[in-house]
Amino acid sequence: MNYNFKDIEIKWQNYWFENKMFKASNDPNKPKKYILDMFPYPSAQGLHVGHISGYTATDILSRYYRMKGFNVLHPFGWDAFGLPAEQFALKTGKDPEGFTKENILNFKKQIIRSGKGIDWDREISTAEPYYFKWTQWIFKKLYEHDLAEIKDVEVNWCKDLGTVLANDEIINVDGKMVSERGNYPVVKKAMRQWVLKITKYADRLLDDLELINWTHSLKEMQKNWIGKSQGAIIDFKVFESNHKIQVFTTRPDTIYGVTYVVLAPEHELVSSITTDSEKESVLNYIEETKHKSDLERQTNKEKTGIFSGSYAINPLNNKKVPIWIADYVLPEYGTGAVMAVPAHDERDFEFAQNFGLDMIEVIKNDSDDSYTGDGIHYNSGIIDGLNNEQATKKIIDYLTQTKTGYGHATYRLRDWVFSRQRYWGEPFPVVYDSDDNIIILDEEDLPLLLPKMKNIAPSGTGESPLANAHSWLNVEYKGKNVRRETNTMPQLAGSSWYYIGFILKEILGMIPLNSEEAKEELKKWLPVDIYLGGTEHAVGHLLYSRFWHKFLYDLGIVETKEPFLKLINQGMVLGPDNQKMSKSRGNVINPDDIIDEFGADTLRVYEMFMGPLTAEKSWSNESVSGIKRFLDRVFRMYQFEIVDEVEELNNVYHQTIKKVTEDIENLNFNTAISQLMIFVNDAYKVKKISHEQARGFIKLLNPFAPHITEEINKVVLNVKEDLIYSTWPIYDEKYLEVSEIELVIQVNGKLRARIMTKPNLTNEEYEKMALSDQNVIKHLENLTIRRVLVVPNKLVNIVAN
Ligand code: ANZ
Numbered sequence: 064m065n066y067n068f069k070d071i072e073i074k075w076q077n078y079w080f081e082n083k084m085f086k087a088s089n090d091p092n093k094p095k096k097y098i099l100d101m102f103p104y105p106s107a108q109g110l111h112v113g114h115i116s117g118y119t120a121t122d123i124l125s126r127y128y129r130m131k132g133f134n135v136l137h138p139f140g141w142d143a144f145g146l147p148a149e150q151f152a153l154k155t156g157k158d159p160e161g162f163t164k165e166n167i168l169n170f171k172k173q174i175i176r177s178g179k180g181i182d183w184d185r186e187i188s189t190a191e192p193y194y195f196k197w198t199q200w201i202f203k204k205l206y207e208h209d210l211a212e213i214k215d216v217e218v219n220w221c222k223d224l225g226t227v228l229a230n231d232e233i234i235n236v237d238g239k240m241v242s243e244r245g246n247y248p249v250v251k252k253a254m255r256q257w258v259l260k261i262t263k264y265a266d267r268l269l270d271d272l273e274l275i276n277w278t279h280s281l282k283e284m285q286k287n288w289i290g291k292s293q294g295a296i297i298d299f300k301v302f303e304s305n306h307k308i309q310v311f312t313t314r315p316d317t318i319y320g321v322t323y324v325v326l327a328p329e330h331e332l333v334s335s336i337t338t339d340s341e342k343e344s345v346l347n348y349i350e351e352t353k354h355k356s357d358l359e360r361q362t363n364k365e366k367t368g369i370f371s372g373s374y375a376i377n378p379l380n381n382k383k384v385p386i387w388i389a390d391y392v393l394p395e396y397g398t399g400a401v402m403a404v405p406a407h408d409e410r411d412f413e414f415a416q417n418f419g420l421d422m423i424e425v426i427k428n429d430s431d432d433s434y435t436g437d438g439i440h441y442n443s444g445i446i447d448g449l450n451n452e453q454a455t456k457k458i459i460d461y462l463t464q465t466k467t468g469y470g471h472a473t474y475r476l477r478d479w480v481f482s483r484q485r486y487w488g489e490p491f492p493v494v495y496d497s498d499d500n501i502i503i504l505d506e507e508d509l510p511l512l513l514p515k516m517k518n519i520a521p522s523g524t525g526e527s528p529l530a531n532a533h534s535w536l537n538v539e540y541k542g543k544n545v546r547r548e549t550n551t552m553p554q555l556a557g558s559s560w561y562y563i564g565f566i567l568k569e570i571l572g573m574i575p576l577n578s579e580e581a582k583e584e585l586k587k588w589l590p591v592d593i594y595l596g597g598t599e600h601a602v603g604h605l606l607y608s609r610f611w612h613k614f615l616y617d618l619g620i621v622e623t624k625e626p627f628l629k630l631i632n633q634g635m636v637l638g639p640d641n642q643k644m645s646k647s648r649g650n651v652i653n654p655d656d657i658i659d660e661f662g663a664d665t666l667r668v669y670e671m672f673m674g675p676l677t678a679e680k681s682w683s684n685e686s687v688s689g690i691k692r693f694l695d696r697v698f699r700m701y702q703f704e705i706v707d708e709v710e711e712l713n714n715v716y717h718q719t720i721k722k723v724t725e726d727i728e729n730l731n732f733n734t735a736i737s738q739l740m741i742f743v744n745d746a747y748k749v750k751k752i753s754h755e756q757a758r759g760f761i762k763l764l765n766p767f768a769p770h771i772t773e774e775i776n777k778v779v780l781n782v783k784e785d786l787i788y789s790t791w792p793i794y795d796e797k798y799l800e801v802s803e804i805e806l807v808i809q810v811n812g813k814l815r816a817r818i819m820t821k822p823n824l825t826n827e828e829y830e831k832m833a834l835s836d837q838n839v840i841k842h843l844e845n846l847t848i849r850r851v852l853v854v855p856n857k858l859v860n861i862v863a864n
Contacts, residue, residue, distance in 0.1 A: 066698040068662030072770040076175055084787055085125075085180040087136040089587075096133040097588050098125045099562055099627075101596025101604070102140045104554075105166035106147060110173040111644065112652045112670065112682070113597075117633040119667045119767075120676050120732065121595050122179045126766035127727045130791040136588055138565035139174060139181045141167050143190035145554045149487040152519055159487040159519070163190060173654065178663045178769050180787070185568040189557030190487075193572045194564055196510035198557050199492040200576060201611065202481075203503050204618060206493075210260045213501065215253040216480055217329065217394070219356075223247035225521030226484045227254065233356060240356050251353045254525060256482040257491065257550065261610045265289050265474045267624075268609055276629040284601045290475025295459050296398060297468035299324050299375040301336055302383055308332060308375055311397025311473050315462070316454035319443040320404040320425040322415065323385045324375045325368070328352045329394035336386060338372025345369055345388060352390045360390045366414040367391075377402075378467040379458070380444055389414060397473045409433050426451075479607065481552060486519040486528040488551030496543050504540075511547075527551060558604055559611040562591050562626060576620060585621050594627040601632070631730065634678040636670070641681045652682050664768035665691045671732035671767060693740060694771055697764065700746055701757065701779045709753040715745045716756045717798035723763045724791070732767070739764055758782070759792040808833045809860040810842045826853040833859040 079085065098121050103114060125137035141163075148159040148166075167188060174181065187194050205211040218227040221242045233240050233249050240249040261268075269289050272282045294313035301308060308324055326333055328349045337345045348369040352360075368389030375386050391410050392401050405415035406424040412433035415422055425443045428434035437451045445461065446454040462468030482491075490511045492504035504511060514535035519528040529549040530536065536547050566588045567574040567581055574581045605627070612626040637643060638650030645651065657666045669690040674680040719742045726735035742760060746752050752760075757780060761772040765786045776782050776789075801822055806829060808816040816836045820829075830851050833839055839861070846863035853859050 066695065066771055066774065068664065068694075068770070071774045072176075072178065072658075072663050075770045075773050076178065079180065079787075080175060080183070083182075083184065084785065085135075085137060085182050086184060087138075087182050088134045090134055093132055093134045095136065095588060096125075096128040096593070097136045097562075097591045098128070098593045099137075099565075099591045099595070100139065101594070101600060102142050102558070102561060103170065104142045104145050104147070105163060105170045107151070107162075107166055109166075109169055110177075110654050111636075112654050112657070112666075113633075113636040113644070115177055115654050115666060116636050116670045116673075116676075117595050117597070118174065118177065118179055119670055120631075120633060120730065121593065122667075123671070123727060123732060123766040124593060124730075126180060126769065126787065127791070129787065130762065130765070130789060132790070136185075136565070137181060138185040138187075138568070139179075139183070140185075140187035140561060140565065141170070141189065142554065142558050142561070143167065143188040144488045144551075144557055146485070146487075149485055149519065152487070156518070158515075160190065163188075163487075176658055176663060177654065178667060180769070184570050185565045187561060187564045187568050189489075189561065192510040192512060195489045195557065197564070197573060197576045198489050198552065198560070199504075199509050199511060200506065201560060201615070202489075202552070202556070203492055203506070203509075205259060205614060206501075206503055208614070208617075210263065210614065211257060211481070212260065213255055213257050216256040216258060217251045218254050218256065218480070219249050220252035220254070220525060221247050221249045225523050225525070227482075227525070230356070230358075235356060235359060238359070239354050248354075252525075254482075256480050257548075259479040259481050259610075261479045261607070262474055262476055264610050264613055265291065265476050267613055268476075268606065271609075271613075271624050275625050275627065277627075278630075278632070281601055281605075281630060281632065285606060288476060288602045288606060292473045292475075294471060294473065295455075295462060295468055296471045297402060297462060298378060299384075299402065300378070301332075301386070302374040302376055304336065304373070306332055306335060308386070308400050309398045310400045310402045311471065312402055314404065314407065314451075314455075315458040315468075316440065316446060316449075316451050317404040317407045317425055318377065318379050318402065318458060319440075319446070320406050320423045321377050321382075321384055321402045322405060322421040322423055323387055323403045325387045325389045325392045325401050325403055325414075326371070327392040327394040327399040328388055328390055330388075330392075330399045332400075333371070333388055336371050336373040337388075341370060341372040345371065348388060355390060357393060360393065363391070364413060366410065366417050368414060368418065378462070378465065385420075387414075387418075395477060396475070405433060407433055407435055409435065479610075481556070482550035483553050484521065484525060484527040484549075485551050486513065486516065488553065489556055490529070490551055491548035493548040494538070494540050494545035495548070496545050502540060502543075502545060513551075522549075555604055555607050559608040560615070562594075562608075563589075563612075563615070563621070582620060582622075589621055590623045590626055590628045593629050593631065595631045595633060597635075598632045605630070631677065633676050634674075634680060636673070637679060637681040639682045639684065644682075657687065661687055661691045662694075662770070664694055664771050667769075668694065668736060668767050672736045674733055676730050676732060693743070694768060696743055696747070697760075697768075698771060698775065700743060700752065701775050703746070704751045705754055705757050706751055707753060709749060709751055709756060711749050712742075712745060712752065712756055713798045715742055716759065717794040719763060720759065720792045720794035721799060724794075727766065736767065739767075762786060762789055762792050804856050806832065806856075807858045808836060808839055809858065810839060811862060811864075812860065813842075815839050815842050822856050826855065829853050829855070829859050833861065 100118055100121050125135045129135045143163050148163045151162050152159040219233055221228050232243050234243050242249055292313050295315040296309050296311055299308045368387050371386045371388055373386045374383045403411040405411040405422040425440055426438040428438055440446045440449050440454050446457050459470045490513055492509055492511050494502050514532040516532055522530040527549045566584050615621045640650050642648055669687045719738050722738040723735045761775050765772040773786050776786050803819050804822045806818045806820050816838050843863055848863045850862040
């Protein structure tokens with residue numbers, strides 16, 4: 064008799080849902096565990112088997128820790144604002160809100176069908192007013208703390224799409240930037256944008272990585288993104304002018320090797336230092352630059368540039384050097400100006416070669432190209448004879464004393480451009496008066512809702528579609544005629560604090576973020592103990608939410624410095640052809656189909672059995688059937704005679720408890736399942752099972768396969784207690800002790816005997832045992848023993864000749 068998963072699974076899912084079985088408990092006597100999934104964007108495609116892999120892993124952990132006596136918080140929600148809903152609305156003329164809600168319902172159904180145990184009273188959607196009221200509130204606080212400002216930012220403007228694009232929405236075709244969607248031209252254009260000053264938190268974002276249990280590679284990615292460079296800012300006076308050019312350098316020690324200075328084409332001094340004779344060519348050059356992406360500018364070996372006509376003075380030796388304008392210098396990094404040392408910097412070397420500029424070597428070396436290493440300085444005035452470190456220190460001291468520069472660190476991290484020219488996002492709680500003064504809305508005027516619009520086509524001017532919502536746009540606020548901000552916030556705004564939202568969510572709303580009650584609740588649950596999601600968020604989301612968390616820490620709302628203690632990236636689930644699943648390849652596996660055919664328990668156990676959680680693995684339909692057969696075998700095992708004691712199974716039973724417990728804690732779900740299979744195989748050999756083993760085994764399997772185990776528990780074994788709240792089995796050491804070992808005996812490396820004996824004897828005892836074996840004696844005939852090597856509990860090797 065096989066189990067009827069169709070009826071069984073729905074029955075338990077309904078029971079769990081109706082009885083709110085996974086509601087987080089507040090029992091003050093228990094320790095807490097906050098186990099979190101990266102919440103999904105509710106797309107029209109529905110859940111993918113890749114989602115199920117991560118969601119099952121966190122569900123296993125949640126169920127396990129609950130049985131171990133923890134208060135477990137395992138919530139779920141929706142990253143509901145975003146571009147696909149906007150585009151759907153544009154295409155169909157339908158409302159993005161309704162579309163998103165339909166998708167959410169579908170996702171939720173799928174999650175419930177997968178058997179995931181969620182505290183649904185805490186469900187949140189970032190697009191609901193009860194939630195984005197507080198996203199707007201956090202923005203308001205950021206503004207009030209001088210961490211949000213509006214400024215002209217160079218953006219990637221795509222006229223044909225009528226929108227600004229992110230760097231990863233642009234591709235390079237024949238040296239020109241075009242949109243990935245549609246291949247429309249993209250140009251750099253300055254636009255007024257809200258910007259969040261995450262760079263003020265750069266050092267903390269870097270230093271506090273020490274506090275968290277993330278993988279080395281993930282921390283490295285965060286570090287590289289922040290990209291701290293220690294160096295100096297140095298003033299170069301412009302010859303015969305009052306201007307001075309500030310350069311940022313990581314190598315102030317090479318200053319005697321400077322042969323020219325370069326400004327980024329966007330640098331504010333370009334127009335004032337360009338001489339009349341150079342004006343036309345400089346303007347042409349600036350125009351050309353607008354079509355190049357930053358990446359291209361940085362990596363292009365054929366360096367381009369143009370002479371400005373002016374010269375600068377090196378503050379160390381008063382040497383006059385030409386000022387060039389070149390796009391390999393980026394406007395947004397350092398000061399947007401560099402002192403060029405072609406003898407010791409590759410980019411400067413390539414540029415100088417191209418334009419026949421001087422090179423002066425100042426560090427001794429044997430290289431033919433630019434030498435970037437350490438060494439003894441020469442041709443270098445006050446730092447002759449010093450190495451890099453000594454020279455750097457001396458130059459910075461000199462600059463500081465003469466007020467011509469100072470030590471300075473620069474970061475690769477940019478401030479966060481926070482405006483999107485879109486409809487389907489959080490509106491900014493901001494209005495402008497007729498003089499363009501910023502007025503931030505009062506707290507009691509939040510949330511500011513989106514207007515309902517029939518047509519959300521782009522305004523065409525680069526403004527968001529909200530610029531067409533006239534009655535929403537122009538209002539009276541505090542007695543003034545004002546115009547609302549028309550941009551909306553990026554999708555990463557709502558996801559920057561949702562793990563806090565879950566804690567504060569009550570059935571019909573949220574505990575106010577700025578209340579004492581909120582602080583209490585947050586103190587109870589933060590930080591998130593285990594956070595699981597895909598690697599695609601290794602930088603953006605994780606960095607931004609760490610930034611917001613630190614800001615809320617500064618406001619005294621949260622008490623931990625970091626939001627996510629342990630972070631795990633699950634590996635990708637590939638198609639049966641070992642390729643990334645995609646519609647066009649036709650290799651997409653739909654979790655609904657698998658659940659229909661085999662049941663959710665099979666899907667869950669299969670996905671956890673595929674391989675290590677963090678590894679990439681390929682789908683196999685045969686293995687899915689194999690798992691179904693395993694669960695059928697488990698079900699039939701409960702038709703064996705159940706007796707008081709089955710001694711033969713005691714060892715494997717207790718070993719299974721130990722292995723599954725340790726494997727779950729170490730996220731080795733695949734090997735935990737293997738051990739459960741070993742137990743079942745052994746039980747089939749004796750065709751009976753004890754009461755303790757019967758009950759213990761379904762507890763061990765329950766986190767993986769919650770439906771079949773609950774069915775066995777309640778219906779077959781007739782137990783009243785829900786497995787969800789039962790206690791996790793404990794193993795007995797006495798059954799783990801190995802009573803016998805197999806000792807391998809070799810003579811000159813060749814196997815001559817195997818002896819079953821007691822473990823943990825002395826080397827002498829093992830040696831004696833080996834030498835008295837008949838077969839060994841035979842092989843030692845006429846030989847002299849030279850040496851005996853003993854590996855305790857394993858092997859004795861006798862060397863003889
Ligand atoms: C002189 C020099 C001499 C440099 C030398 C390097 C080697 P990282 O390490 O990435 O921070 N630089 C500064 N601002 C720049 C900008 N806006 N665009 C392009 N390049 C810029 O790089 C810092 C170095 O990159 C700086 O140190 C500067 O070149 C260049 F032997 O100054 B260096």
